[in-house]
Amino acid sequence: MTSSTSVASRVGDRPATVIRLALHQFPYDLRAFLRNRQSRFFTLALPVLFLVIFSSVFGGGRTKVPGGRIEASVAFVPGIIALGIIAASFVNLVISVTAQRESGVLKRRRATPVPAAALIAGRALTAVVAALVITVVLLGIGWAAYSAHVPARTAPALAVTIILGALTFCCLGYALASVIRNEDAAQPITQAIMLPLYFISGVFVPAGSLPRWLVDIASVFPVRHLAAALLKAYNPYTTGAGFAGWDLLILAAWGLAGLIFAIRTFRWTPQGR
Amino acid sequence: MVTSERGTDVVIAVSGLRMSYGPFEAVRGVDLRVERGEVFAFLGPNGAGKTTTVEILEGFRRRTRGEVVVLGEDPELAGPSWRARIGVVLQESDPERDLTVLECLDLFAGYYPSPRDPKEILEMVGLSDRSDAIASRLSGGQRRRLDVGLALVGDPELLFLDEPTTGFDPTARRQAWEMISGLRSLGVTVLLTTHYMDEAERLADRVGVIAEGRIVAEGTPGTIAGRETAAAEILFLLPSHARFEELPDPVRQAFEERDGDRLLLRTQSPIAVLGPLVRWAEALGVDLPDLEVRRPSLEDVYLALTAQDAERRQ
Numbered sequence: 001m002t003s004s005t006s007v008a009s010r011v012g013d014r015p016a017t018v019i020r021l022a023l024h025q026f027p028y029d030l031r032a033f034l035r036n037r038q039s040r041f042f043t044l045a046l047p048v049l050f051l052v053i054f055s056s057v058f059g060g061g062r063t064k065v066p067g068g069r070i071e072a073s074v075a076f077v078p079g080i081i082a083l084g085i086i087a088a089s090f091v092n093l094v095i096s097v098t099a100q101r102e103s104g105v106l107k108r109r110r111a112t113p114v115p116a117a118a119l120i121a122g123r124a125l126t127a128v129v130a131a132l133v134i135t136v137v138l139l140g141i142g143w144a145a146y147s148a149h150v151p152a153r154t155a156p157a158l159a160v161t162i163i164l165g166a167l168t169f170c171c172l173g174y175a176l177a178s179v180i181r182n183e184d185a186a187q188p189i190t191q192a193i194m195l196p197l198y199f200i201s202g203v204f205v206p207a208g209s210l211p212r213w214l215v216d217i218a219s220v221f222p223v224r225h226l227a228a229a230l231l232k233a234y235n236p237y238t239t240g241a242g243f244a245g246w247d248l249l250i251l252a253a254w255g256l257a258g259l260i261f262a263i264r265t266f267r268w269t270p271q272g273r
Numbered sequence: 274m275v276t277s278e279r280g281t282d283v284v285i286a287v288s289g290l291r292m293s294y295g296p297f298e299a300v301r302g303v304d305l306r307v308e309r310g311e312v313f314a315f316l317g318p319n320g321a322g323k324t325t326t327v328e329i330l331e332g333f334r335r336r337t338r339g340e341v342v343v344l345g346e347d348p349e350l351a352g353p354s355w356r357a358r359i360g361v362v363l364q365e366s367d368p369e370r371d372l373t374v375l376e377c378l379d380l381f382a383g384y385y386p387s388p389r390d391p392k393e394i395l396e397m398v399g400l401s402d403r404s405d406a407i408a409s410r411l412s413g414g415q416r417r418r419l420d421v422g423l424a425l426v427g428d429p430e431l432l433f434l435d436e437p438t439t440g441f442d443p444t445a446r447r448q449a450w451e452m453i454s455g456l457r458s459l460g461v462t463v464l465l466t467t468h469y470m471d472e473a474e475r476l477a478d479r480v481g482v483i484a485e486g487r488i489v490a491e492g493t494p495g496t497i498a499g500r501e502t503a504a505a506e507i508l509f510l511l512p513s514h515a516r517f518e519e520l521p522d523p524v525r526q527a528f529e530e531r532d533g534d535r536l537l538l539r540t541q542s543p544i545a546v547l548g549p550l551v552r553w554a555e556a557l558g559v560d561l562p563d564l565e566v567r568r569p570s571l572e573d574v575y576l577a578l579t580a581q582d583a584e585r586r587q
Contacts (some may be wrong), residue, residue: 024383032371035407096370104366108420111331111361112427113353114384269333 018117025114025122033092033126043092047084047134051076051141054204059146064208067237072206077142078230079203082165082223084134089127089166091190093173097123099183102270110268120266124170131166150234154242158233164248165226168255172222174262182272197223202231222254282309283342284431284462285330290339292325292486299325301486303339307464307479309430312457314477314494315466318579322486323466324364324435330464331361331433344431357385360424360461364435368408368416375404377419378426385427398422398452414445418452425461432456434465438472450475470572480571484579498574506567507538507546512559521549535563 033039059073100106109119142148150158176193180186198204200214201224207215218224229244229251285307292300300322307313315323328334329341332348332355341348346355369377378391395401398418403411408419417437424432437453438446453476456463467473473480474494482490482497490498507527511517517525517536527538527546540546543566554561569577 021384025380028369028372028376028380031376032369035371099370103370104363105369107333108361108363108366108423109384110333111356111359111363111424112381112384113357113386115353 018115018121021114021118022121022125025119026125029123029126030129033096033130039092039096043084043087043130044134044137047080047087047138048141050083050204051080051138052145054080055146063206065206065231065235065237067235067239070236071146071148073146074142074148075206077138077146077148078234079206079227081135081138081162081230081234082201082203082227083198084138085131085162085165085226086169086194086223088130088134089124090169090173090176091187091194092130093123093127093170094177094180094190095183095186097174097177098180098186101177101267102183102272104270106268107270116266116268120174124167127170127173128163128166131162135162148234149236151236151238151242153240154233154238157242157244158230160243161226161229161233161248164251164255165229168222168226168251168258171255171258171262173258174266175258178262178265178267194223197221200224202227207231222251225250225254283307284309284311284344285313285464286340286342287326287330288340290326290329290341291337292322292329292334293337299486300329300336303483303486303488305481305488307462309462310457310460311478312453312463312465312476314473314480315464315483316468316470316473316480316575317466317483318468321483321579323483326483327433327435327464327466331359332356354386357427358430360427360429360432362417362420362424362432362434362437364439364466366420368411368419370409372408373405374400374408374411374419377408378422381423382426387428388426389428391426394422394426397425397455399448412445414441414448417441417445417449421449421452425456429461431462431464434463436466436468438467438469446472470570470575474571482575482578489578490574494571497571498578500569500571500574503569504539504541505543506569507540507543507550507565508532508535508567509550509564510535510562512554512557512561515557515559519553521553523549524553 054076055073059071059076061072062069063072063075065075139148139150176190177186180189197218200210200218201207201221202210202218203223207224207228215224225247229247232238232244232247233242283306285305287303287305290300290303290305291298303322303326315327317323325334329336330343330348332351335349343351344355344358348355369380372380375391375395378394382388382391392401395404398421400415400418400422403415408416411419421434421437434453438449441449450472453463453465465473465476477494480492480494480497481488492498495501523546524538527540529537529539531537538546547566550561
């Protein structure tokens with residue numbers, strides 16, 4: 001009895017089991033995400049709104065990008081895609097994970113055999129899918145309204161950048177969720193971190209028109225590198241496959257640091273009470 | 274599997290359990306044995322150490338000292354295969370967000386190696402007609418039944434119920450009791466915590482009263498703390514024209530005190546007192562208004578056992 005039990009517990013944590021349970025978790029998380037009005041607004045509607053507003057208000061001239069100049073309205077598309085990815089994988093994740101932990105939802109799951117890795121991977125998959133969906137929507141709007149288009153040559157680079165970006169910000173989201181003690185604080189804290197970074201990282205304002213020192217500060221943080229990598233994969237003047245090697249490397253490093261911190265500090269039980 | 278001398282399964286075996294939070298000792302030496310198929314109730318005031326003890330048994334908390342074996346394993350070290358054999362209803366937990374009742378059960382069923390059919394669970398907890406409702410929109414009583422359903426969907430051998438009916442209205446409580454009683458037919462061992470006497474009396478095979486982190490009494494609801502052999506109390510209103518001195522000897526000897534307008538007698542042999550009292554009243558041609566014979570209720574026993582604890586808190 002004892003020996004068969006210990007064998008079974010080893011089987012329970014096999015990678016195959018983790019993957020199977022992550023794929024079991026994923027459609028439920030995705031469904032909950034899509035049903036939630038707040039999630040839909042902040043991750044799907046708001047980026048679209050931003051794109052339309054920024055392109056309409058500031059879209060008159062041409063923006064300087066590496067290699068030449070493009071329509072300002074078109075130049076906003078990759079920046080707002082960065083915002084959409086971060087909204088889906090970071091902001092939304094921090095809020096929902098904090099709420100699940102503080103309301104006892106994670107604690108109840110902890111009493112079942114499901115491994116933590118499966119829950120985390122399942123939730124991350126939802127964030128990646130949401131990020132891909134919002135990207136497709138934004139590209140569609142950019143194409144239809146502002147005749148923006150992605151060269152087929154750099155499309156793989158764009159897809160890789162989106163997925164790496166989403167995964168990085170998921171890891172950072174789990175890391176931040178660990179230090180937020182109550183769910184009411186989650187929304188204001190994530191916005192307080194992200195809003196200034198959006199402004200200095202080439203999301204709301206093209207990086208070419210920002211002072212050099214501000215871009216240098218932004219370059220420490222991952223938002224700038226996501227925006228830069230997206231711009232490179234999107235920019236029609238880009239030569240080659242469009243992979244922004246250095247930016248992707250820094251993004252991955254941030255993601256790894258976030259993951260290590262998140263694994264060390266992850267909590268199942270409410271921290272605020 | 275731990276097997277006792279009599280050959281029955283011991284599902285929970287605890288000895289010398291202690292738990293400190295800094296200088297405060299919440300659990301101060303708890304010993305406990307629960308056998309397979311039993312419904313065991315942990316009864317105690319808030320802050321007596323019930324939830325701490327149960328959370329140690331569930332594997333949520335590390336203990337400071339003592340031995341704990343649950344389903345043959347130490348909960349601190351047990352893995353997924355052990356968690357597949359237990360079911361936990363937490364004292365406080367919101368439903369899964371933005372999922373329907375049936376989706377919650379399907380989600381949890383998928384976590385277990387050999388789950389029960391979620392539809393069958395819905396039937397069991399009486400939520401079949403709410404299966405497509407968003408779980409967070411259920412009433413308090415319905416949410417609690419969903420909690421129990423989620424704890425049962427993995428087909429557990431042992432179920433923990435932490436204050437399952439706190440905050441319920443009387444109807445919801447009665448429905449919850451019927452459902453919990455029904456678990457007996459599944460052969461599930463149940464560890465229940467509560468601060469309601471009637472709940473423990475109605476549901477439990479055995480009761481442990483916990484106060485100040487110690488089990489101060491343990492037994493069946495009917496016999497705990499010598500309840501069945503304790504002195505009976507007889508109360509009645511003395512007829513207005515009768516005087517105390519006229520009462521028969523056995524009655525006057527058993528007299529304890531006046532309880533309002535009524536006389537309170539206490540005796541080990543109620544018939545020896547009641548007989549003379551009734552014959553006296555018949556001879557006098559009077560009735561005995563408000564006559565009452567009672568044994569100490571579980572509540573009396575509980576209040577006596579936890580009185581010290583309550584005093585020290587004030």
